[in-house]
Amino acid sequence: MVETHGDNPQLHNWEALLDRGTQLKEKALRQKPPVFMFPKENFVRFAFETEVNEFLKPRGLHLTGATLNSFVMAYLDAKEQATKVLKRFAERNYKADENADRFGDTSA
Secondary structure, eight states: OOOOGGGOTTSOOHHHHHHHHHHHHHHHHHSOOOOOSSOHHHHHHHHHHHHHHHHHGGGTOOOOHHHHHHHHHHHHHHHHHHHHHHHHHHTTOOSOOTTGGGGOOOOO
């Protein structure tokens, strides 16, 4: 004997589950993003400190505190710029760098 969908107590009401999932998704989209309780520099330092120390160690440098925070932010900016240049080159765009003036006078 084959039971109909509504007669089978073992099956979940999938339409209700889908509606509930949609409601939860919509609620999550309406909520404000979380606010971090610590400065951006601390988060960036936490995320990239190991990589930065691996960069500094062969050069005999060891930074701490605010100096390390500042260096991590500068390191991340340089890494982002390098990634953009590599992406531009990968797209076969070999024009002069439009932002080259950010380095100041490099003729010396």
